Amino acid sequence: MTTELLRDFIAHTKREPSAPALRTRTEIVSYAELAARAGRAQKELDALPPGPVAVLARKSPQAVALVLGCLAAGRPLLLPPIDLGTVALGELCARAGCVEVLAATPEDAAEHPDVVTTVIGGHGDGPAVPQPVAVDEQDTAFMLTTSGSTGAPKIVPLPAGAVARFTGWAGEAFGLGPGEVVFNYAPLNFDLCLLDVWATLRHGGCVALVDPALAANPRYVTDFFTASRVTVVQGVPMLYQLLEEGVFPGVRHVVVTGDHAPVPLRAGLPRRFPRARLHNVYGCTETNDSFWHEFDAAEAAGPGPLPIGRPLPGVVAAFGPDLAPVPPDDGGTELLVWTPFQTAGYVTPDPAAATGRFVTGPDGRRWFRTGDLVRRDAAGRLFLVGRDDFQLKVRGIRVNLEQIERVLLEHDDVVEAAVVPAVDGAETRLTAFVRGTGPGRLSGLRLRTHCAMRLPRAAIPSAIRLVEQPFPRTSTGKVDRKRIG
Amino acid sequence: MRARVMLPFVDITRQIKEFVVTEYLPDTPPDELEADYDLFRNGVISSLGLLKLIGWIKDRFDVPVDELDIAPENFRTVAAIREFVGNALSAPAERTLQ
Numbered sequence: 001m002t003t004e005l006l007r008d009f010i011a012h013t014k015r016e017p018s019a020p021a022l023r024t025r026t027e028i029v030s031y032a033e034l035a036a037r038a039g040r041a042q043k044e045l046d047a048l049p050p051g052p053v054a055v056l057a058r059k060s061p062q063a064v065a066l067v068l069g070c071l072a073a074g075r076p077l078l079l080p081p082i083d084l085g086t087v088a089l090g091e092l093c094a095r096a097g098c099v100e101v102l103a104a105t106p107e108d109a110a111e112h113p114d115v116v117t118t119v120i121g122g123h124g125d126g127p128a129v130p131q132p133v134a135v136d137e138q139d140t141a142f143m144l145t146t147s148g149s150t151g152a153p154k155i156v157p158l159p160a161g162a163v164a165r166f167t168g169w170a171g172e173a174f175g176l177g178p179g180e181v182v183f184n185y186a187p188l189n190f191d192l193c194l195l196d197v198w199a200t201l202r203h204g205g206c207v208a209l210v211d212p213a214l215a216a217n218p219r220y221v222t223d224f225f226t227a228s229r230v231t232v233v234q235g236v237p238m239l240y241q242l243l244e245e246g247v248f249p250g251v252r253h254v255v256v257t258g259d260h261a262p263v264p265l266r267a268g269l270p271r272r273f274p275r276a277r278l279h280n281v282y283g284c285t286e287t288n289d290s291f292w293h294e295f296d297a298a299e300a301a302g303p304g305p306l307p308i309g310r311p312l313p314g315v316v317a318a319f320g321p322d323l324a325p326v327p328p329d330d331g332g333t334e335l336l337v338w339t340p341f342q343t344a345g346y347v348t349p350d351p352a353a354a355t356g357r358f359v360t361g362p363d364g365r366r367w368f369r370t371g372d373l374v375r376r377d378a379a380g381r382l383f384l385v386g387r388d389d390f391q392l393k394v395r396g397i398r399v400n401l402e403q404i405e406r407v408l409l410e411h412d413d414v415v416e417a418a419v420v421p422a423v424d425g426a427e428t429r430l431t432a433f434v435r436g437t438g439p440g441r442l443s444g445l446r447l448r449t450h451c452a453m454r455l456p457r458a459a460i461p462s463a464i465r466l467v468e469q470p471f472p473r474t475s476t477g478k479v480d481r482k483r484i485g
Numbered sequence: 486m487r488a489r490v491m492l493p494f495v496d497i498t499r500q501i502k503e504f505v506v507t508e509y510l511p512d513t514p515p516d517e518l519e520a521d522y523d524l525f526r527n528g529v530i531s532s533l534g535l536l537k538l539i540g541w542i543k544d545r546f547d548v549p550v551d552e553l554d555i556a557p558e559n560f561r562t563v564a565a566i567r568e569f570v571g572n573a574l575s576a577p578a579e580r581t582l583q
Contacts, residue, residue: 083526213557216532395531427533444513448527460528465513 003141004164006072006132010035011202012178013129019178020206022061023228029061029440032128034201037062039070040126040267045439048118051099052143056089056108059209060189063104064197067119067188077139078155078178081190081397082111082202087268088152089115092442096143096347113303121137138162142192143347146285146398152476153456155347157283163194164231165287166288166341169312171203174232174253180205183225183233186396187212191285192257195234210400217243233273235282236396237261244268251276256306257283264396265304270297282308284398286357287368288341290315290380305348307381308374314340316365323361332373332385338365396426397458401430404461407454408434416471416480419461432461433470433484442466498567499502504541505563509534513573519563525557535560542566 009031012019015196017032025276029037030196045053053075057063059239078096080089089112093101100117101267103109108232109116120156135141141160145153175197183194185209201208208228221242225233232237235254244265254269254276269278293309318336319327327333336359344366345358359367372387393402401419416435421428430453436442444464451460472483502515509529510518524530530538538560543550548570559569 085526216536443517444510445517445519445522445527448529452523452527457526457528457531462528462531463511464507 001136002474003132003160003165005141005198006068006130008202008204009068010132012347016204016485017177018129019204021201022064023181023206023208023389025211025220025224027061031204033088034061034065034068034130036126037065038068038072038130038132039128040122040124041066041120042072042130043126044122045069045073045075046121049273050114051077052078052097052140054078054080054093054096054098055104056080056082056101057104058082058108058212060104061082062122063108063188064201064207065122066102066104068130069120069122071141074133074135074139076143076157078143078145080145081153081456082108082187084153085453085455086114087453088111088455091178092145092155093155094151094368106426109342120474121418121443137159137164138344142194142350144189144285153179154344157287157345158194158343159343160253161173162288162341162343163198165314167199168204168310169314169341170199170289174203176200176203176232176253178204178333180252181208181228182206183208183210183230183235183305184394185210185215185233185235185239190396191283191288192234194288195255218245222246231399237248237265238395240265241273242412247272247274249273253277253279255279255281257395258279261306263301266284266306269300280306284368284370285433286343287337287339287370290339290370293381307383310383311337312339316363318367319348321471323359323367327374327376327382332375335370335372335374335382336367337370338367342366342368391456392420394430394458397456397460398454399430404430404432404451404455404459407434408447411447411450412456413437414447414481418471418484420481421485429462430459431463431465434469435467435471436466440466497570498563500545501563501570502564504538504545505529508537508541516561520567521562523561524563525561530560538566542570546570546574 013031013035018060020028021031021034022029055066055077067077078098080092084225101115102308103116103119106119109119131160138159140157141163142158144156146156182196182200182205186192186196190339197207208230222245225243229250231250232253233251234257236257251273278295280293280295281289282291289312291311293307316338322334357369359369361367371391374382375385378383393396404419405417408414413436414434415437420431430438432448444466447464471478502518504543506513506515506518538548542548553573
């Protein structure tokens with residue numbers, strides 16, 4: 001098969017070459033232009049040794065073209081977090097088996113001069129559209145990452161078939177076809193882009209790419225949203241906070257994802273998107289989206305969290321270690337899911353990390369343990385109640401408190417370390433409490449550099465506090481996080 | 486044209502360091518923050534934190550940041566911020582939007 005994504009993208013290009021595919025602050029790129037850039041990128045890729053590649057790219061039309069070129073060439077494609085430290089980045093690319101680390105622009109390459117091997121600029125000659133090679137449905141298309149409990153990010157390979165099924169569902173569910181404009185706020189390496197960017201390009205819509213350098217600027221984000229005439233938007237709560245000043249009657253679908261949206265933010269959605277259907281979507285990188293719930297104005301303004309709703313078509317859920325079909329009516333049971341969009345497992349040197357999250361049921365089905373605890377209310381609706389480990393999301397990125405503590409403890413002068421999260425509006429901030437071997441031995445700045453070499457940027461604590469007293473402990477000898485700070 | 490108090494560069498550097506330390510680096514003495522320390526790569530200033538810094542520069546130095554072409558690179562280190570402020574204070578009065 002050729003990937004459905006490329007097949008349909010090329011079909012749209014031939015049907016309506018001048019239709020807009022991408023829109024940025026400064027340019028509109030037609031399907032014909034994007035296809036030509038992807039074709040040139042594919043031709044440049046053909047000159048490189050065969051095998052998987054990493055694309056280290058800030059979001060840009062050229063980066064999108066490069067990804068399409070990689071998919072057309074049938075190369076498994078790792079999209080690492082661009083802000084990962086150099087050491088961790090090199091290790092990640094090696095683990096994924098990448099033969100080349102590609103950048104789309106010289107500027108992107110300059111960010112990591114020791115890691116990037118080739119710049120694919122899409123210059124020179126090439127075919128008018130990419131020339132997709134045949135791939136199997138089990139062949140890896142994308143490799144995304146998620147933070148692991150054992151240190152380095154885990155690589156999540158997504159097979160071509162899983163990507164085809166997910167982009168197929170998303171295109172139907174939200175109508176991402178010609179004439180539609182989908183707002184893409186997430187960075188290119190986030191799983192959310194499978195909907196925002198890749199499902200949209202498969203179905204003939206236009207993607208409005210937020211400039212990552214200005215993504216925290218409410219005026220820019222609001223102006224760009226308005227100018228782009230967005231009809232579908234998916235984002236974490238922070239995006240809706242940035243858009244708080246505007247009213248957007250052209251939007252048909254609003255998808256809220258990621259962390260719990262604070263009630264005041266959620267309550268404002270019906271007024272700001274008066275003609276939109278509102279959806280709460282739940283998912284994770286390993287399985288992609290698995291549950292969704294459509295909510296109305298009354299529910300948006302209601303107290304408490306939104307339910308996660310019902311499984312997407314084809315998705316199956318189970319609860320707790322016994323894989324019960326319905327959750328028991330207790331405080332919280334772990335949710336396990338199987339989706340048509342999921343990975344077959346991690347690429348990791350640590351077999352324990354690979355097996356821990358996946359369990360095989362009696363019928364041979366491979367379930368993913370989400371780590372999220374859910375409860376069922378009297379009406380049978382499911383709600384998230386917390387996590388069963390030390391993971392949480394910071395600016396939409398899953399981080400693990402124990403991983404950060406372990407990295408701090410790797411420093412020679414650190415005796416004790418505890419990382420404590422605090423929610424500040426829509427933002428989660430991490431504070432690290434660190435005790436050193438003696439007064440004056442530690443510096444918060446040097447500890448930061450130490451963390452930056454080993455952790456994704458979202459996992460670097462916002463504040464590092466140096467303490468001299470031993471940490472309070474629980475009766476079982478564990479650091480008592482609640483009593484620190 | 487607005488009146489501006491011209492401060493020596495060394496004072497500007499000091500003020501920037503003190504602001505960064507107070508705002509983002511509790512427990513750090515300002516002198517320990519080197520002028521070339523990468524504030525982004527080391528997670529000191531996030532994208533939301535950057536808006537706060539720019540707001541402070543605007544108020545403290547009376548720099549019309551809304552009218553200037555600013556890029557995150559202008560704020561990567563204390564030295565870069567100092568240069569940005571220095572250039573803005575000595576820039577001619579006419580400015581264009583684009």
